[in-house]
Every structure is written in C-alpha cells, then in structure tokens.
Amino acid sequence: xxxxxxxxxxxxxxxxxxxxxxxxxxxxxxxxxxxxxxxxxxxxxxxxxxxxxxxxxxxxxxxxxxxxxxxxxxxxxxxxxxxxxxxxxxxxxxxxxxxxxxxxxxxxxxxxxxxxxxxxxxxxxxxxxxxxxxxxxxxxxxxxxxxxxxxxxxxxxxxxxxxxxxxxxxxxxxxxxxxxxxxxxxxxxxxxxxxxxxxxxxxxxxxxx
Numbered sequence: 001x002x003x004x005x006x007x008x009x010x011x012x013x014x015x016x017x018x019x020x021x022x023x024x025x026x027x028x029x030x031x032x033x034x035x036x037x038x039x040x041x042x043x044x045x046x047x048x049x050x051x052x053x054x055x056x057x058x059x060x061x062x063x064x065x066x067x068x069x070x071x072x073x074x075x076x077x078x079x080x081x082x083x084x085x086x087x088x089x090x091x092x093x094x095x096x097x098x099x100x101x102x103x104x105x106x107x108x109x110x111x112x113x114x115x116x117x118x119x120x121x122x123x124x125x126x127x128x129x130x131x132x133x134x135x136x137x138x139x140x141x142x143x144x145x146x147x148x149x150x151x152x153x154x155x156x157x158x159x160x161x162x163x164x165x166x167x168x169x170x171x172x173x174x175x176x177x178x179x180x181x182x183x184x185x186x187x188x189x190x191x192x193x194x195x196x197x198x199x200x201x202x203x204x205x206x207x208x209x
Contacts, residue, residue, distance in 0.1 A: 026193045029055040044171045046142045064092035073135040086140035098130045115152045133161030144169040
C-alpha cells in the first residue's frame with residue numbers, strides 16, 4: 001500500500017490524559033456554520049464529529065474516564081443533541097439514562113419548568129419517577145452557549161432530590177465565568193472543546209466540593 005493511500009492514524013489513547021491535545025483534536029472534527037440559526041450567530045456543528053467514529057468514541061471515552069469513579073447513578077441529557085452523547089456515556093458507565101424533553105413529549109407523570117434560551121422558548125420536562133431522591137447524576141450536552149438549558153436541567157434535578165455531580169459538554173462557546181454565573185445550582189461545568197479565545201478550560205476543572 002502506498003503512503004498516499006494509507007488511512008489517517010487512529011487517535012491515541014494518550015489523548016485522554018492530555019486535555020489540551022484532546023481539545024485540539026476534537027476541534028478539528030467540529031465545523032462552524034456562520035449565520036445559523038440567525039444572522040450574526042456562529043453554530044458549532046457536532047454532526048461532523050459523529051461522522052468520525054473514532055473521534056466519537058474518544059469523546060465518549062473522555063467523559064467515561066472522568067466519571068468512572070464518581071458513583072454516578074444516572075446520566076441526564078436534554079433534547080435532542082444531548083441524547084447523542086449522554087446515552088453512550090451512560091452505557092460506558094453502566095448506569096441509567098434519563099431524557100429531558102420538550103413539553104408534551106413524555107407520557108405519564110412529569111415535572112417541568114418554563115424557560116427562555118437563545119434558541120428555544122418553551123418548557124422542558126422529565127418523568128417524576130425517573131430518578132430516586134439522593135441519586136448522583138451528571139448532565140451531558142453537546143453545547144453550552146447561554147447556560148440556560150443546563151440551569152433548567154439542574155433545577156429539575158433539584159426538584160427530584162438528585163445531586164448534580166457535574167455538567168459535561170462537548171463544546172463551550174462562552175467563557176467559564178459567564179456560564180458559572182448562570183449555573184449557581186450546579187457544582188461545576190467541564191467541557192472537552194473550548195471556543196478559540198474563550199477562557200473556558202478543557203476537561204480538567206476545579207470541581208466544587
């Protein structure tokens with residue numbers, strides 16, 4: 001096989017021990033769409049990361065490694081892109097997966113919160129029996145922008161009596177300071193990829209005790 005036809009090298013497992021290199025690697029797998037969903041906005045499109053199964057696996061492995069010793073009982077994700085990352089993280093951790101959905105999407109008894117985010121106005125809901133009181137949960141999402149979606153999800157978890165260990169996102173487009181100001185109900189936020197010039201740290205964060 002000639003060098004011209006050799007496949008690109010697989011990502012090294014060492015990436016999981018080097019947050020800066022992990023962030024650089026994953027950033028090459030995510031494209032930015034200008035003027036979406038509105039003029040002047042830039043959208044970080046994680047669908048290109050999903051097209052690369054090795055990059056997708058590294059993403060899941062990074063979260064799984066971080067939380068494997070945290071006694072996580074439930075992974076919680078918000079409709080809909082969060083499901084693509086939260087569900088496989090739950091499988092990797094061998095724990096339950098809980099979907100938070102928009103209004104009137106879940107049957108049975110639910111609790112919900114009305115809110116406004118940058119891209120969505122409405123209500124998020126979760127089954128009221130999905131998470132027993134005292135459970136240790138993480139919230140996994142694809143992107144944090146305003147922090148409002150994570151805030152609402154943290155508030156839902158508080159209503160259920162669950163402990164939010166941490167929020168984990170693949171990409172952050174805003175600074176850690178702004179997001180932490182929006183997330184008083186959460187212990188901390190960790191991201192794998194931070195926007196260029198943004199002061200949000202990659203994976204290792206100083207978790208509140």
